[in-house]
Amino acid sequence: MPSERSFPPPLYPLSSPRPAPPPPDPASPASIAYTAALEDExxxxxxxxxxxxxxxxxxWYETRPHAAIPPEIRANKLTSGALAGPGxxxxxxxxxxxxDESEALIFVHxxxxxxxxxxxVHGGMLATLLDESLGRNAIINLPAQIGVTAHLGLRYRAPTRADQxxxxxxxxxxxxxxxxxxxGTVETLDGTVLVEADALFVQPKYAKLLSASVVRQHMGEPPKEPVLLAEGEGKVK
Structure with a gap:
C-alpha cells in the first residue's frame, strides 16, 4: 500500500484540484492578519x-520593489495594484x-x-514576474537606467503550484x-527549477525624456551608503 506521505500523487492536483474560495477583501481583519502572518513567514x-x-x-543589499510607489499610482500597476492582495x-x-548589480534573488508568494x-499558477503570470525581475537587473545596468523589453524567452520546466x-x-x-x-529562473525554495528565461532590454532613444529617479523608485533603490565625515566636518558651531 502507498504510504500517507506519497498521497496525493503529483498529477492528482491537476485532474482533481481541491476547491478554493475566491480572494478575500484585502481590507477585512482576516485578510490583514493573513498578510501579516505571511510577512512573518x-x-x-x-x-x-x-x-x-x-x-x-x-x-548584498535588500529592497522591496514597488514599496516606494505612492498608493494612488500603485493602484494602476499590474503586479502591485490590480493583482495585489491576499489570495x-x-x-x-x-x-x-x-x-555590483550583477545578480539578484527575489522572493514572491x-x-x-x-x-x-x-x-x-498561470504561465502568463510567471512571464510577467520574470519580465519585471529580469528588467530590474537589466535596467539598473543601462547608462540612463531606463529600458524596455526587446525579447523575453521562456522555457517552462515544471508546473508551479499556488500557495507557496x-x-x-x-x-x-x-x-x-x-x-x-x-x-533567470523561477525556483521552489528547495531548488526545483520551474521556469527558465532569457531576455534583452534596450534603452530607448527617448530615455532622456523620462525620469530615471522615478524608475529607480519603482524598482527599489539600493539603500544610501552612509557618508563618513572627517573629524570636525559637518558640525554646527
Missing part, C-alpha cells in the same frame, strides 16, 4: 535567513541584490487567485551600450 524562510547569514552578506500577490516582492488550471513562496534568480549576462542581456 517570509522573513523566517530558511532560504532567506541562510542567505542573509552568508560570508559574503555584506556584498493573489499578498506581499510586495523582497529582493536581495548584489551591490503566489496565491490561488493567480491560476490557469486550478491550483497551478518561490525565488526568482536573475543575473546579468552582458551590457553593451544601450543593450543589456539577462537570464
Amino acid at each position: 517570509l522573513q523566517s524562510l530558511p532560504f532567506l535567513t541562510a542567505h542573509r547569514a552568508r560570508e559574503d552578506a555584506a556584498e 493573489r500577490l499578498a506581499l510586495l516582492p523582497l529582493a536581495r541584490v548584489k551591490k 503566489l496565491g490561488r487567485g493567480l491560476c490557469g488550471h486550478d491550483g497551478i 513562496f518561490v525565488v526568482i534568480r536573475t543575473s546579468l549576462v552582458s551590457q553593451t551600450g544601450r543593450k543589456a542581456a539577462v537570464k
Whole structure:
C-alpha cells in the first residue's frame, strides 16, 4: 500500500484540484492578519535567513520593489495594484541584490487567485514576474537606467503550484551600450527549477525624456551608503 506521505500523487492536483474560495477583501481583519502572518513567514524562510547569514552578506543589499510607489499610482500597476492582495500577490516582492548589480534573488508568494488550471499558477503570470525581475537587473545596468523589453524567452520546466513562496534568480549576462542581456529562473525554495528565461532590454532613444529617479523608485533603490565625515566636518558651531 502507498504510504500517507506519497498521497496525493503529483498529477492528482491537476485532474482533481481541491476547491478554493475566491480572494478575500484585502481590507477585512482576516485578510490583514493573513498578510501579516505571511510577512512573518517570509522573513523566517530558511532560504532567506541562510542567505542573509552568508560570508559574503555584506556584498548584498535588500529592497522591496514597488514599496516606494505612492498608493494612488500603485493602484494602476499590474503586479502591485490590480493583482495585489491576499489570495493573489499578498506581499510586495523582497529582493536581495548584489551591490555590483550583477545578480539578484527575489522572493514572491503566489496565491490561488493567480491560476490557469486550478491550483497551478498561470504561465502568463510567471512571464510577467520574470519580465519585471529580469528588467530590474537589466535596467539598473543601462547608462540612463531606463529600458524596455526587446525579447523575453521562456522555457517552462515544471508546473508551479499556488500557495507557496518561490525565488526568482536573475543575473546579468552582458551590457553593451544601450543593450543589456539577462537570464533567470523561477525556483521552489528547495531548488526545483520551474521556469527558465532569457531576455534583452534596450534603452530607448527617448530615455532622456523620462525620469530615471522615478524608475529607480519603482524598482527599489539600493539603500544610501552612509557618508563618513572627517573629524570636525559637518558640525554646527
